[in-house]
Amino acid sequence: MEDIRRExxxxxxxxxxxxxxxxxxKAVVRKLVAELPGWRCKIGELSEIVRQEVxxxxxxxxxEQLYQLRKIGPVERHKPRERRGLSELPDLDKYPMVVTxxxxxxxxxxxxxxxxxxxxxxxxxxxxxxKFILRFEDTNPENTLLEMYELIxxxxxxxxxxxxEEYAQSDRIELYYGYAERLIREGKAYIxxxxxxxxxxxxxxxxxxxxxxxxxxxxxxxxxxMLSGDFVKGEAVVRIKTDMKHPNPAVRDWSxxxxxxxxxxxxxERYSVWPLYNFSAAIDDHEMGVTHVIRGKEHEVNExxxxxxxxxxxxxxxxxxxxxxxxxxxxxxxxxQTVRAVRGGELSGYDDVRLGTIAALRRRGFVSEAIRQxxxxxxxxxxxxxxSWETLCAYNRKFVDQIASRYFFVANPVELFVHNAPELKEAxxxxxxxxxxxxxxxxxxxxxxxxxxxxxxxEDAAALGEGQVFxxxxxxxVKLTKKGRSLEADFHSLEVADGPKLHWVSxxxxxxxxxxxxxxxxxxxxxxxxxxxxxxxIVQFERYGFxxxxxxxxxxxxxxxxx
Ligand code: GLU
Numbered sequence: 001m002e003d004i005r006r007e008x009x010x011x012x013x014x015x016x017x018x019x020x021x022x023x024x025x026k027a028v029v030r031k032l033v034a035e036l037p038g039w040r041c042k043i044g045e046l047s048e049i050v051r052q053e054v055x056x057x058x059x060x061x062x063x064e065q066l067y068q069l070r071k072i073g074p075v076e077r078h079k080p081r082e083r084r085g086l087s088e089l090p091d092l093d094k095y096p097m098v099v100t101x102x103x104x105x106x107x108x109x110x111x112x113x114x115x116x117x118x119x120x121x122x123x124x125x126x127x128x129x130x131k132f133i134l135r136f137e138d139t140n141p142e143n144t145l146l147e148m149y150e151l152i153x154x155x156x157x158x159x160x161x162x163x164x165e166e167y168a169q170s171d172r173i174e175l176y177y178g179y180a181e182r183l184i185r186e187g188k189a190y191i192x193x194x195x196x197x198x199x200x201x202x203x204x205x206x207x208x209x210x211x212x213x214x215x216x217x218x219x220x221x222x223x224x225x226m227l228s229g230d231f232v233k234g235e236a237v238v239r240i241k242t243d244m245k246h247p248n249p250a251v252r253d254w255s256x257x258x259x260x261x262x263x264x265x266x267x268x269e270r271y272s273v274w275p276l277y278n279f280s281a282a283i284d285d286h287e288m289g290v291t292h293v294i295r296g297k298e299h300e301v302n303e304x305x306x307x308x309x310x311x312x313x314x315x316x317x318x319x320x321x322x323x324x325x326x327x328x329x330x331x332x333x334x335x336x337q338t339v340r341a342v343r344g345g346e347l348s349g350y351d352d353v354r355l356g357t358i359a360a361l362r363r364r365g366f367v368s369e370a371i372r373q374x375x376x377x378x379x380x381x382x383x384x385x386x387x388s389w390e391t392l393c394a395y396n397r398k399f400v401d402q403i404a405s406r407y408f409f410v411a412n413p414v415e416l417f418v419h420n421a422p423e424l425k426e427a428x429x430x431x432x433x434x435x436x437x438x439x440x441x442x443x444x445x446x447x448x449x450x451x452x453x454x455x456x457x458x459e460d461a462a463a464l465g466e467g468q469v470f471x472x473x474x475x476x477x478v479k480l481t482k483k484g485r486s487l488e489a490d491f492h493s494l495e496v497a498d499g500p501k502l503h504w505v506s507x508x509x510x511x512x513x514x515x516x517x518x519x520x521x522x523x524x525x526x527x528x529x530x531x532x533x534x535x536x537x538i539v540q541f542e543r544y545g546f547x548x549x550x551x552x553x554x555x556x557x558x559x560x561x562x563x
Contacts, residue, residue, distance in 0.1 A: 004039070005049060006072065007032060012053040013069040021062050021383065023054045061385035063378050067394055086379050089124050091319040095291040098130030102156075102163075103137045103281060106148035108335030109350040109357040110155045112387065113296070113326045116375045120323065121294045122161045123376065133288055134163040137281060138170045139274045141264035145339065149266075151350060155358040159368045165288070169280050170267045176275040177227070179283055179313070180238055180257055184219050188312040189256065191222035192239045193231075204249045212241070212253070229272040231259045240279070242308045254278060254305045282306035286315050297322040297382060324384040331356030353559055354519050361392075364517070365538040365548030365561035367403075370396040393562035400538050400546050400561075405431040408443070408473075408503040409512060409541035409558075411524040412458030415486035416504070418478050421452040422491065426507075427475050441529045444507035454504045455525050457544075461487055463500075471501045473542070503542050514547060515559045522560075531556060 011031045016023035028050050033039060039046045057065060069075070089098065100121035104114060125132035134156070138144045149168070156163075169176075183189035192199060192211040199209050226236050238257040246252050256279035263269045275283075285293055285306075293303075303320055310317045333341065338355060341347040351359035361371065374395045378385060406429075424445055432438040446453040454472060461483075464470060469479045469492050477497055482488035508528035513521050526541070530549075533539065537549045538561070551557040 004032075004036070004046070005053070007036065008046075008049050008053045009057070010069070010072050010075060011035070012050065012057045013065050013072070014075055016054075016057050016060075016065050017062070017069065020381075021060075021065065022058050025051055025054050028054060061387065062381060062383070063374065063385060063387060063391050066377055067391050086120070086123060086127075086376060089128070089292055089319070089321065091292075092128065094319070097291070098125055098128040099133065099289050099291045100125045100130065100294060101133035101135050101285070101288065101290050102161075103135045103284075104152050105137050105140070105144075106152060107138075107140070107143040107145055108148065108339050109355075109359055110152055111331070111355075111357050112328055112361075112371070112375070115155070115159055115358055115371065116323070116326055116378065117295055118156060118161060119159065119372060119375045120380060121292075122163075124292065124294070125164075130291075131164045131289075132161075133290070134166045135284060135288070136166075136168040136170075137277060138168055138264075138266065139173075139276070139280050141260050141262045141274060143336075144170075144265050146265040151359065155362075158362060159358070160372060167284070167288070168266065169275070169284065170264055172280070172284070173267075173271050173275070175287070176257070176280050176283060177273070180275075180279075181220075181223060183240065183312060184223055184238070185216065186312070187216055187241070189238055189240050190214070190219045191226065191236055192253075192255075193222070193236050196234070200249075203244070203252045206245050206249075206252070208244055209253075212239075226257075226259055226273050229259070233259055233261055235259060238273075238279075240305070240309055240312070242305075246304075248301060248304065250301050251304045251308065254308075256309075278302050278305045279309070282309045285318055286310070286313075290318050292319045292321055294321045294323070294380075296325060298325065321380065322382060323380050324382050326378065327384065327386040328356045329386050329388045348519070352519065353515055353517055363548065363550065364559050365400065365546055366392070366396050367399050367538070370399045373399075389562075396562065397546070400540070404538050404540040404546055405438070405441075406433065406540050406542050407441070407527055407530050408505055409514075409524055409526040409530070409544055410455050410457040410460075410503065410505055411514065411522045411544065413455035413505070413525045414458050414461035416454040416456050416461070416478075416489060417486065418452045418454065418472075418476075418489045418491055419481075420450055420491045421447075421476070422494070424452075424475075429474050441527065443505070443527050443529075446507035452506065454506045455509060456487070456502055456504055457524070460500075460502045468499075469497070470499050471497065472504045473501045475504070503544075510556055512556045512558060515550065515557065517560060526556070 012023045012028050015028050029047050102118040102121050122132050190212055192209055194209045202209050236259055237255040239253045240256050242252050244252050255276055257273050257275045259272055260274045307317050342350055350357055351363040353360055353364055426445055427443040428440045430438055431441055464480050466480055466483050469477055471477045476494050477492040478489040479492045480489045505525045505527050509525040510531040512524055512526040516522055533549045535549050540546050545563045546561040547558040550559045
């Protein structure tokens with residue numbers, strides 16, 4: 001019965017992955033009957049099993065489906081079509097060269113959603129031997145943070161991205177002013193001083209506000225006054241004229257530039273008028289020759305706004321490629337909340353382990369290859385997907401398992417005295433079990449007369465019972481004789497036997513603090529070799545989890561990643 005469930009799950013997954021995440025009950029049943037003709041006479045029972053599998057699988061995200069399918073192992077016959085890798089970009093024949101860009105706002109740290117957009121844009125530019133641009137959209141002096149430019153670049157480099165050109169919009173303000181003035185002169189934009197609530201009321205009814213049809217001279221005058229700082233925040237905005245009957249009221253006469261009193265962290269008090277996202281981004285996409293704008297579908301209305309500007313200026317809009325939203329399960333904080341908590345000291349930094357930022361993932365020992373692979377597997381789908389930690393960890397495990405050296409670490413250590421032990425001085429263990437060529441690590445034994453002294457993890461110690469024989473992993477079997485605050489045992493034998501195999505530390509063990517995902521600390525002892533590791537090294541503490549060395553002085557600290 002389990003076998004048939006497994007087969008049903010497998011073919012449901014294959015079918016789902018071939019059909020935009022939604023498996024078709026009949027198709028899966030047909031497939032199963034073809035594969036397992038013996039079930040033809042029990043078609044009712046089979047359909048019921050498949051029905052349950054289809055319901056479950058269809059509720060999963062694509063990456064969850066991919067992950068589950070991989071867990072089952074390779075599928076013989078009919079490999080799902082185009083499971084991996086990215087689809088081709090549209091409109092390739094329209095342009096001599098593909099130009100893409102990533103345009104972050106330097107107002108908070110990058111998370112996986114941003115990296116997905118950045119990676120896709122980069123990947124396509126490289127695939128078609130085109131150009132990839134990094135553009136900081138920093139036209140909001142009120143939330144731009146100076147430290148973010150470098151942090152963002154660091155994260156992007158870490159993920160493996162390189163860019164051919166880099167811009168900050170705060171260097172390009174005169175350019176936007178030029179276009180604003182041109183549009184005002186041509187009667188395609190105007191300056192609105194209406195109270196915003198009033199403007200919206202009229203707009204929602206499809207009516208023009210009193211400013212819209214004032215003479216051109218008046219608007220040019222207002223523009224001059226805006227530039228010389230005569231208006232305070234909220235008093236005047238430049239609006240792009242659109243059809244006041246546009247089906248979406250949010251598109252009608254959208255605002256393009258506004259007065260801001262706050263100095264900008266990069267360029268100071270040089271400007272009192274700042275463009276809003278839709279204006280500067282739209283102009284830059286044209287000016288920078290961007291051919292494919294790859295971004296989240298939450299920008300759909302923005303795209304409609306930007307298209308109206310392109311029409312005014314006689315430009316043709318780049319090919320817009322949208323992708324769905326990617327939610328990270330269990331990561332609750334928004335950018336603004338994160339920034340506030342870091343500034344207020346409630347979080348230790350943008351790499352606080354409780355965050356889902358790229359910096360936090362890096363700190364927890366996630367490797368860029370895993371993140372890249374996962375993001376490319378998710379690809380350019382339009383459907384929203386949610387990403388579980390389980391999937392993220394499974395991707396990472398595939399990579400770190402190959403590279404991480406193994407060490408012993410015991411959390412909340414309990415002392416163990418082993419009496420009548422043979423004359424052993426040390427244990428020599430491999431750094432990596434699957435790599436016979438990997439070098440050895442030496443664990444000296446703490447000998448006091450005929451007694452050897454070890455530490456076990458508190459959890460292991462608690463689970464032992466008097467009289468129990470267990471193995472000190474890769475060393476010897478001992479029999480527990482007494483269990484108190486510390487443990488007493490007698491040497492039993494050397495050869496590997498059934499029973500629990502516990503990791504241990506002995507001579508030269510070093511104190512190590514582990515930062516857990518909820519930012520609590522776990523104290524313990526690690527084998528001596530851990531003291532010699534460099535910051536950033538990803539290790540596997542056996543039977544504990546993958547961790548990354550976070551600090552070596554004054555204390556040895558590791559950050560826990562995952563099992
Ligand atoms: N700065 C915008 C953002 O981060 C860019 C959107 C776009 O790609 O046009 O949301």
